[in-house]
Amino acid sequence: KAGVTQTPRYLIKTRGQQVTLSCSPISGHRSVSWYQQTPGQGLQFLFEYFSETQRNKGNFPGRFSGRQFSNSRSEMNVSTLELGDSALYLCASSINPGLAGGNEQFFGPGTRLTVL
Amino acid sequence: KNQVEQSPQSLIILEGKNCTLQCNYTVSPFSNLRWYKQDTGRGPVSLTIMTFSENTKSNGRYTATLDADTKQSSLHITASQLSDSASYICVVTVSGYSTLTFGKGTMLLVSP
Numbered sequence: 001k002a003g004v005t006q007t008p009r010y011l012i013k014t015r016g017q018q019v020t021l022s023c024s025p026i027s028g029h030r031s032v033s034w035y036q037q038t039p040g041q042g043l044q045f046l047f048e049y050f051s052e053t054q055r056n057k058g059n060f061p062g063r064f065s066g067r068q069f070s071n072s073r074s075e076m077n078v079s080t081l082e083l084g085d086s087a088l089y090l091c092a093s094s095i096n097p098g099l100a101g102g103n104e105q106f107f108g109p110g111t112r113l114t115v116l
Numbered sequence: 117k118n119q120v121e122q123s124p125q126s127l128i129i130l131e132g133k134n135c136t137l138q139c140n141y142t143v144s145p146f147s148n149l150r151w152y153k154q155d156t157g158r159g160p161v162s163l164t165i166m167t168f169s170e171n172t173k174s175n176g177r178y179t180a181t182l183d184a185d186t187k188q189s190s191l192h193i194t195a196s197q198l199s200d201s202a203s204y205i206c207v208v209t210v211s212g213y214s215t216l217t218f219g220k221g222t223m224l225l226v227s228p
Contacts, residue, residue, distance in 0.1 A: 004159070042220035043160075043205065056215065090159050104150075105216070107159030 002027065004093050004108035012114045018079040021111045025072050025093030031055075032074040033105060034066060037088040046089075049074055050096070078113075086115045118143040122206050122219035130227055133196055137222045139189040139206030147211035151180050151191045154203045154221070163191070163204075196226045 005024045013019050025032050033056075034046040045058035049068035066076040072093075078085055092105035120141045129135050141149070148167045152160035164173040164180040166189070173180045177194045193200055206219040 043218040045216065045218075088157070092159075104162065104165065107152075107161070109159050110157070112157070 004091060004106055006089075006091050006108040006111050008111060009109065010112045010114075012116060013081050014116050015081055015083060017081050018077060019081060019113060020075055020077045021089055021091075021113075023074045023076075023091030023093075023108060025074070025091075026106055029093035029095055029106070030072055031094045031096060032068055032072065033092045033094075034074070034076050035090040035092065036060070037090055037110070038086075043090070046076065081115045083115050086113060088112050118208070118210065118215075118217045120206055120208050120217050120219035122204075122222050124222060125220075126223040126225070128225045128227055129196055131196060131198055134192065134194050135196060135224065137191045137193075137204050137206075137224070139191070139219055141187050141189070141206070141208045141217070141219075143187075143208040143210055143217050145211035146184065146187075147209040149180075149182055149189050149209075150207045151178070151189075152205040152207060154205060156202070160205055193224075196224075198226050198228060200224060201226045 007022045031050045033048040035043045037043045047066050048056040052068045063079045068074045088110045090110045091108045094105045123138045148165055150165045151163045153163050154160040163178050164175050166173050166182045168184050171182050179192045182189045203221040203223050205221040208217045
């Protein structure tokens with residue numbers, strides 16, 4: 001089985017722009033979660049989508065949004081970029097977190113976003 | 117508040133030596149605890165997972181222990197190799213759902 005893929009791998013934007021990141025989960029996985037990782041804060045949960053519905057949301061401003069498509073692929077969007085948004089954005093997929101043993105998350109390689 | 121604290125923050129050891137990383141958590145109710153290895157610029161990869169009833173789990177040279185009473189876990193790396201240089205992240209799952217609480221990780225550098 002192919003792993004979780006994320007595109008693009010690297011991205012450079014300027015302040016005020018917006019960006020869309022894409023994540024393709026492992027085949028058969030219906031849950032996709034997004035995380036922001038910075039050196040000082042570690043991994044921080046952004047949101048989780050399951051069957052095209054946002055099921056959990058972390059403590060991030062409304063500039064961060066996401067969606068999931070019927071094939072479980074997910075996108076996240078960041079509008080009005082700020083310098084502090086520079087980070088590694090990780091996507092993780094799982095079968096169905098609600099099932100016993102189903103909550104193991106498999107991470108993609110991440111998208112490195114740099115905001116200038 | 118659910119929290120996961122890891123120590124040390126960073127560690128340098130010589131190749132071939134052993135080391136132990138610590139994880140203390142206050143997550144409740146507890147479902148399971150995982151250790152992830154994250155190479156620089158890559159996504160985390162799961163090393164071990166332990167539920168409440170398990171107190172030891174091994175994966176090659178990696179051995180994780182769990183004391184659910186004291187809410188502590190450790191990851192022991194035996195005969196370290198240069199490829200062990202990475203960040204090791206402790207992640208605790210809240211029972212019943214997908215909420216994960218992450219530690220900030222321990223950065224391990226194995227020196228030749």
